[in-house]
Amino acid sequence: MTDYALNIRTNHPLAESRSVRLTLIGTALFYIGVMIFLPLIVVFIEALRQGMGAYIDAITEPDAQAAIKLTLLTASIAVPLNLVFGLAASWAIAKHDFRGKHLLITFIDLPFSVSPVISGLIYVLLFGSQAALGQWLDSHNIQILFAVPGIVIATIFVTFPFVAREMIPLMQEQGIEEEEAAILLGATGWQTFWRVTLPNVKWGLLYGVLLCNARAMGEFGAVSVVSGHIRGVTNTIPLHVEILYNEYNFVAAFAVASLLTVLALVTLLIKEWLEPRVEKE
Amino acid sequence: MGIRADNIYKIFRDFMALDGVSLNVGTGELVALLGPSGSGKTTLLRIIAGLEFADLGEIYIDREEASHTPVKERRVGFVFQHYALFRHMTVFENIAFGLRVRPKESRPSEGEIRKKVMKLIDLIHLSGLHNRYPAQLSGGQRQRVALARTLAVDPKVLLLDEPFGALDAKVRKELRRWLRKIHDELNITTIFVTHDQEEALELADRVVVMNSGKIEQVGSPEDVYHNPANAFVYDFLGNYNAFDGFVGEDGECRLLKNGEKLPVGTERVRLFARPHDMEISPQPQDKNAIPARIIHINPAGPMVSIELENEQGKLLQAAVTKERFMELGLEKRQTVYLKARDMRLFN
Numbered sequence: 001m002t003d004y005a006l007n008i009r010t011n012h013p014l015a016e017s018r019s020v021r022l023t024l025i026g027t028a029l030f031y032i033g034v035m036i037f038l039p040l041i042v043v044f045i046e047a048l049r050q051g052m053g054a055y056i057d058a059i060t061e062p063d064a065q066a067a068i069k070l071t072l073l074t075a076s077i078a079v080p081l082n083l084v085f086g087l088a089a090s091w092a093i094a095k096h097d098f099r100g101k102h103l104l105i106t107f108i109d110l111p112f113s114v115s116p117v118i119s120g121l122i123y124v125l126l127f128g129s130q131a132a133l134g135q136w137l138d139s140h141n142i143q144i145l146f147a148v149p150g151i152v153i154a155t156i157f158v159t160f161p162f163v164a165r166e167m168i169p170l171m172q173e174q175g176i177e178e179e180e181a182a183i184l185l186g187a188t189g190w191q192t193f194w195r196v197t198l199p200n201v202k203w204g205l206l207y208g209v210l211l212c213n214a215r216a217m218g219e220f221g222a223v224s225v226v227s228g229h230i231r232g233v234t235n236t237i238p239l240h241v242e243i244l245y246n247e248y249n250f251v252a253a254f255a256v257a258s259l260l261t262v263l264a265l266v267t268l269l270i271k272e273w274l275e276p277r278v279e280k281e
Numbered sequence: 282m283g284i285r286a287d288n289i290y291k292i293f294r295d296f297m298a299l300d301g302v303s304l305n306v307g308t309g310e311l312v313a314l315l316g317p318s319g320s321g322k323t324t325l326l327r328i329i330a331g332l333e334f335a336d337l338g339e340i341y342i343d344r345e346e347a348s349h350t351p352v353k354e355r356r357v358g359f360v361f362q363h364y365a366l367f368r369h370m371t372v373f374e375n376i377a378f379g380l381r382v383r384p385k386e387s388r389p390s391e392g393e394i395r396k397k398v399m400k401l402i403d404l405i406h407l408s409g410l411h412n413r414y415p416a417q418l419s420g421g422q423r424q425r426v427a428l429a430r431t432l433a434v435d436p437k438v439l440l441l442d443e444p445f446g447a448l449d450a451k452v453r454k455e456l457r458r459w460l461r462k463i464h465d466e467l468n469i470t471t472i473f474v475t476h477d478q479e480e481a482l483e484l485a486d487r488v489v490v491m492n493s494g495k496i497e498q499v500g501s502p503e504d505v506y507h508n509p510a511n512a513f514v515y516d517f518l519g520n521y522n523a524f525d526g527f528v529g530e531d532g533e534c535r536l537l538k539n540g541e542k543l544p545v546g547t548e549r550v551r552l553f554a555r556p557h558d559m560e561i562s563p564q565p566q567d568k569n570a571i572p573a574r575i576i577h578i579n580p581a582g583p584m585v586s587i588e589l590e591n592e593q594g595k596l597l598q599a600a601v602t603k604e605r606f607m608e609l610g611l612e613k614r615q616t617v618y619l620k621a622r623d624m625r626l627f628n
Binding site for chain 2: 177178180181182183184185186187188191195196199200
């Protein structure tokens with residue numbers, strides 16, 4: 001790769017001298033190596049330090065299994081909900097004009113600009129026993145905080161913008177002429193959405209869902225605040241990793257962490273595969 | 282199935298797009314809405330289609346008040362400048378779309394759809410390309426697919442928004458002729474929007490010239506070209522030279538020569554002349570001839586067009602036949618004399 005960069009581009013009108021190129025490429029490679037590749041490799045080395053047996057034990061241990069199940073459950077609720085919401089919001093924003101449109105766009109971005117810990121805290125204040133809503137829920141025996149519903153809600157909040165953020169620019173760029181053409185040809189609004197709008201953005205939608213899912217499974221801050229860290233009950237994978245690490249159980253911590261790392265790598269692979277398709281839309 | 286627009290007003294925020302426009306299009310007519318960008322011609326077309334709503338005024342399609350009829354029930358065929366083909370569907374599926382979305386009771390069978398779509402693909406000369414996607418077609422082919430897609434649902438009227446605007450000159454000419462042919466065969470009431478005067482004059486039965494939300498003139502191509510109602514229409518339909526002049530006692534228009542004072546009792550007027558109405562001569566034709574220097578000659582085209590500069594440095598345009606050009610032996614930087622054969626005065 002460096003050879004390609006150094007030789008082929010030499011005659012390019014914008015090419016810098018050889019020494020400048022070497023320095024720039026070297027710096028970039030060093031930086032990526034230290035910041036990205038090294039930690040990635042360390043995760044797997046640490047996880048397998050005591051052999052495959054210890055690795056498998058750490059993953060199959062009941063608390064770890066509970067954490068994996070809770071993470072999958074959370075993602076399987078949060079991602080579809082955000083998919084539906086994101087699609088509806090971007091459709092409304094990109095294809096229609098209405099009052100308060102800009103306000104809506106700003107609100108969709110809110111979870112990105114708020115620290116996840118703060119978002120978790122908002123739900124503690126909202127559903128906690130000192131708040132009116134919390135007291136009412138308590139009296140009806142509905143537990144949100146320190147239970148699965150709280151974790152799901154916090155995750156939805158944090159991953160809320162991913163689908164919409166991906167879809168709005170794509171839909172805006174595609175414009176509304178195809179939809180206008182469909183309606184002029186006698187299609188209903190529903191037919192237009194299913195036959196024209198949705199097929200035109202399907203890859204972009206999948207891309208948004210992918211990013212949304214990665215974040216939903218990896219979210220730490222907001223979930224940490226509302227979960228209560230009850231082992232085997234309200235611990236997701238990231239929270240379980242933290243507990244293990246704090247107990248100096250490094251092998252188990254890294255073993256469970258390696259699951260998230262694999263998820264990240266798979267996400268990246270799918271992302272690579274999706275990107276040219278999104279571009280074509 | 283005629284179209285009537287009655288006193289249409291449309292305001293976008295602080296911009297008056299249509300300022301009381303009324304228009305009557307007869308059954309089977311081919312009408313051009315001609316005007317510069319921002320003249321309101323596309324807005325009028327979109328209001329007829331139902332894609333926009335008028336703030337005031339009514340639209341009648343086939344004598345029925347249609348202002349509140351939803352788009353999907355208007356049975357209006359609409360062709361967009363940038364085709365608006367469904368990008369994820371083949372040519373076949375694009376054309377079949379309007380038939381497939383019909384409610385079950387009125388939807389034709391798969392066999393009937395196939396027959397109709399194939400017939401239309403034949404009509405647009407794209408046989409064999411029915412499995413292509415829009416991205417695999419040229420601009421001209423795409424626009425023909427767009428037209429076929431519209432014709433598939435048997436529209437009552439056909440509306441085209443700058444249909445050839447995105448195509449190159451040669452394809453544009455070809456499609457123009459082809460549209461005329463289709464219109465004559467199907468005899469469907471058609472309105473098309475264009476900013477190209479040549480296109481409007483060549484294709485339409487009647488031309489509607491629009492400017493800043495108003496209709497300036499409606500008439501046959503011959504009529505609007507030879508008897509423009511006002512300076513705007515005259516200006517928009519071709520190149521021209523403008524002169525200061527006055528109306529003499531005998532009612533004749535006369536040019537005001539350089540430095541000449543306005544005769545007592547007359548008023549200063551603007552006189553207009555087309556380049557091909559300018560006579561060029563190496564010697565002054567009479568005492569009113571305008572001396573000018575040739576600054577550019579363009580011999581490419583059916584006429585030789587010549588740009589000149591008068592004594593005040595004002596640009597003048599003239600056009601002469603090739604024969605006349607050779608006869609005069611005109612050259613760049615030569616000083617010649619101009620006289621207008623035909624001049625117009627607008628109040």
